[in-house]
Amino acid sequence: xxxxxxxxxxxxxxxxxxxxxxxxxxxxxxxxxxxxxxxxxxxxxxxxxxxxxxxxxxxxxxxxxxxxxxxxxxxxxxxxxxxxxxxxxxxxxxxxxxxxxxxxxxxxxxxxxxxxxxxxxxxxxxxxxxxxxxxxxxxxxxxxxxxxxxxxxxxxxxxxxxxxxxxxxxxxxxxxxxxxxxxxxxxxxxxxxxxxxxxxxxxxxxxxxxxxxxxxxxxxxxxxxxxxxxxxxxxxxxxxxxxxxxxxxxxxxxxxxxxxxxxxxxxxxxxxxxxxxxxxxxxxxxxxxxxxxxxxxxxxxxxxxxxxxxxxxxxxxxxxxxxxxxxxxxxxxxxxxx
Amino acid sequence: xxxxxxxxxxxxxxxxxxxxxxxxxxxxxxxxxxxxxxxxxxxxxxxxxxxxxxxxxxxxxxxxxxxxxxxxxxxxxxxxxxxxxxxxxxxxxxxxxxxxxxxxxxxxxxxxxxxxxxxxxxxxxxxxxxxxxxxxxxxxxxxxxxxxxxxxxxxxxxxxxxxxxxxxxxxxxxxxxxxxxxxxxxxxxx
Numbered sequence: 001x002x003x004x005x006x007x008x009x010x011x012x013x014x015x016x017x018x019x020x021x022x023x024x025x026x027x028x029x030x031x032x033x034x035x036x037x038x039x040x041x042x043x044x045x046x047x048x049x050x051x052x053x054x055x056x057x058x059x060x061x062x063x064x065x066x067x068x069x070x071x072x073x074x075x076x077x078x079x080x081x082x083x084x085x086x087x088x089x090x091x092x093x094x095x096x097x098x099x100x101x102x103x104x105x106x107x108x109x110x111x112x113x114x115x116x117x118x119x120x121x122x123x124x125x126x127x128x129x130x131x132x133x134x135x136x137x138x139x140x141x142x143x144x145x146x147x148x149x150x151x152x153x154x155x156x157x158x159x160x161x162x163x164x165x166x167x168x169x170x171x172x173x174x175x176x177x178x179x180x181x182x183x184x185x186x187x188x189x190x191x192x193x194x195x196x197x198x199x200x201x202x203x204x205x206x207x208x209x210x211x212x213x214x215x216x217x218x219x220x221x222x223x224x225x226x227x228x229x230x231x232x233x234x235x236x237x238x239x240x241x242x243x244x245x246x247x248x249x250x251x252x253x254x255x256x257x258x259x260x261x262x263x264x265x266x267x268x269x270x271x272x273x274x275x276x277x278x279x280x281x282x283x284x285x286x287x288x289x290x291x292x293x294x295x296x297x298x299x300x301x302x303x304x305x306x307x308x309x310x311x312x313x314x315x316x317x318x319x320x321x322x323x324x325x326x327x328x329x330x331x332x333x334x335x336x337x338x
Numbered sequence: 339x340x341x342x343x344x345x346x347x348x349x350x351x352x353x354x355x356x357x358x359x360x361x362x363x364x365x366x367x368x369x370x371x372x373x374x375x376x377x378x379x380x381x382x383x384x385x386x387x388x389x390x391x392x393x394x395x396x397x398x399x400x401x402x403x404x405x406x407x408x409x410x411x412x413x414x415x416x417x418x419x420x421x422x423x424x425x426x427x428x429x430x431x432x433x434x435x436x437x438x439x440x441x442x443x444x445x446x447x448x449x450x451x452x453x454x455x456x457x458x459x460x461x462x463x464x465x466x467x468x469x470x471x472x473x474x475x476x477x478x479x480x481x482x483x484x485x486x487x488x489x490x491x492x493x494x495x496x497x498x499x500x501x502x503x504x505x506x507x508x509x510x511x512x513x514x515x516x517x518x519x520x521x522x523x524x525x526x527x528x
Binding site for chain 1: 378404408457
């Protein structure tokens, strides 16, 4: 799947499935990471604390699963997919491994929080839950970082080949995950009361959720500001110090075809407005901010994936510009399948 | 040891695209795949002091190829003689190599069979080369602008040309160590 006709310089080899995959990978991985951190911080005092984010973790697995499906769907020969683990040097191999580990550990972790009345035998295996919690947290963070490293390792792509991209993607991933977890915290299967270690003691679970959501809003406020800074530094550095191709792409973001999406969509609607919503609180923070933050995360992945220009060899632009256009249907009918 | 490399003598290339057509014919390439275009920035200068330089392109068969490093399936591989090639049956077409190649030497055809699309690239006609013949583009070039040979053999024509002339490589600053050398039309020693 690629867009752009015969002109190799204009062709996008990775398109919408990869953009969505990168977004869902970041969101899913970030969800596991943030939920894992909270469980480690509070799980010792309140053993069932993880149930507050259990549905979020389960959705994290679903996001990673859908992302992985899109990654395979986008392949030219999907049946060869199992060879992905063969090379020791490919970033993609490590990404695929991290995705599988994150999904596996998170699935086991979330199963521990199924309703107590189901009487599943493994409720007492706290060590396994804690092990899964740590593993899913590490693998989740790994997936977040990997989505950026994956693109940044592409030597030919002037706008991607920078260490700033993994930083941007990681901040965005954890920001979207915090927004998502704040929106879904306290949903089923959280019980009405969470037992405390002292015999017979319990705490009303909804009393915990509210300050927790406020904490998440505060964390996301900081992440949103951090994302604005990283994003501006990334794009402006590309404009100031990139090679000619990177400069041209950065210019497209700042004042060209992507300017409205960048300034209006991402910076203003996707980051500044959610920050204000978090400060206002109430329905704005609960309903508006998460939607905008998630939309900005998706928009960021789309804009980056489609900013894949390669530095042209002198004369290449002229060569490809002179190739015939608009004859794709004829050629398709005329060509035998190779 | 053998290390295959190619020298492009731009002072000899007239931009006839014979190599391009020969390659497509020999390798039976789909209509949308070009391994070795000959590009030019057009006529430069002001009459009567005008000139046009042609740059024959091809996979650079780099010594440090980013395309093989990023291939998770080990479909993109480099042989001991330096030839970089793709084993189609092992390629899942994730396009990581296409996106990592700074020379645009890799591509996929839109006309491949559904679910059987793979990455294609020049392999220096390795089957011909290992039988002692020249790559088809080299054998076709009537201007002798493409010169192919073993860089580890000091008596080979490529070794002697590279030692004799001030040769250039494309994007050497990227650290890929490309093994296609250009004798520039203008600004060179001859």
